[in-house]
Amino acid sequence: xxxxxxxxxxxxxxxxxxxxxxxxxxxxxxxxxxxxxxxxxxxxxxxxxxxxxxxxxxxxxxxxxxxxxxxxxxxxxxxxxxxxxxxxxxxxxxxxxxxxxxxxxxxxxxxxxxxxxxxxxxxxxxxxxxxxxxxxxxxxxxxxxxxxxxxxxxxxxxxxxxxxxxxxxxxxxxxxxxxxxxxxxxxxxxxxxxxxxxxxxxxxxxxxxxxxxxxxxxxxxxx
Numbered sequence: 001x002x003x004x005x006x007x008x009x010x011x012x013x014x015x016x017x018x019x020x021x022x023x024x025x026x027x028x029x030x031x032x033x034x035x036x037x038x039x040x041x042x043x044x045x046x047x048x049x050x051x052x053x054x055x056x057x058x059x060x061x062x063x064x065x066x067x068x069x070x071x072x073x074x075x076x077x078x079x080x081x082x083x084x085x086x087x088x089x090x091x092x093x094x095x096x097x098x099x100x101x102x103x104x105x106x107x108x109x110x111x112x113x114x115x116x117x118x119x120x121x122x123x124x125x126x127x128x129x130x131x132x133x134x135x136x137x138x139x140x141x142x143x144x145x146x147x148x149x150x151x152x153x154x155x156x157x158x159x160x161x162x163x164x165x166x167x168x169x170x171x172x173x174x175x176x177x178x179x180x181x182x183x184x185x186x187x188x189x190x191x192x193x194x195x196x197x198x199x200x201x202x203x204x205x206x207x208x209x210x211x212x213x214x215x216x217x218x219x220x221x222x223x
Contacts, residue, residue, distance in 0.1 A: 017168055020205050024198040027066050028190065034073050035190030038062060041077055042193075053092040057084035060141050063196040067204060087146055094148060095133065102126045131159045131166055134173070138196075138203040158206055169202050 011022045028035050038059050045055030058080025065072050072079070102122050109118035136155030145151050159166050173195045180187040 016205055016209065017165060020169065020198065020201045021172055023067070024194050024201045027063065027197040027201070028194050031066055031071050032190060034062070034066070034071055035193045036188075037074060037190075038077065038193050039187070039190040041074075051081070053088035054081045054085045057081075057088040057091075057137070057141070059193060060137055060196045060200065063193060064138065064141050064200045067197065067200050084141075087140070090148060091137070091140075098129055099126065102129065128156070128159065131170060132156045134166070134170055134199055135159060135203055135206075138199040142200070142203055142207075158203070162206065165202075169198060173198050 011019055011026065014022065042055050042059055045051035055077075058077045061080030061084065062072055062076040065076055102125055106119055106122040106126065109115050109122060112118050132152060132155040134155075135158045136151045139145065139154050139158070140151045143151075143154075145154075176186070176191055176194050176198075180191050186192075
């Protein structure tokens with residue numbers, strides 16, 4: 001057994017939270033050339049604006065394939081751009097509208113009498129919306145579900161079903177992004193793409209956990 005195989009076996013035996021985080025970091029470690037290329041392509045595409053949302057989905061598409069053991073590289077990125085071009089823009093426009101409304105209301109509510117209550121409400125709504133998106137995008141990729149309402153519902157349910165799990169995972173993702181911006185070097189070596197791997201890994205883990213629970217309940221009923 002190689003050192004890499006031993007480490008993967010060790011990680012798979014860990015509890016869900018550390019396992020998902022280490023698996024996402026492991027995805028970057030094993031495929032860092034691809035991660036760097038994806039990061040560069042993502043930045044270039046966002047400069048064009050038009051290709052920004054499709055590129056984001058393409059990154060999630062490629063990183064999902066990596067979690068399944070297949071590195072599609074640049075070819076996978078092009079496939080992701082084509083498959084999710086219009087779907088990604090529907091998702092993007094919805095997010096611009098919802099986030100815009102929540103942020104504006106958060107700022108305007110500062111003039112209300114009970115402004116702290118209103119700002120807490122809009123701040124919480126924004127946090128829940130962003131957490132839902134963290135799951136919704138990989139859910140769309142993995143379930144191949146084109147219905148935004150269905151994807152958002154599943155993302156919200158996933159968030160609500162495991163709030164502590166979600167908070168820790170998203171906090172780690174935020175930490176990766178912050179370090180990438182502050183220290184620059186992590187950004188250039190593709191570390192931001194870890195966020196996509198993290199989302200894909202988290203969704204896969206949740207699906208597998210729920211499937212296991214459903215199977216156990218089914219077995220108990222049969223017994």
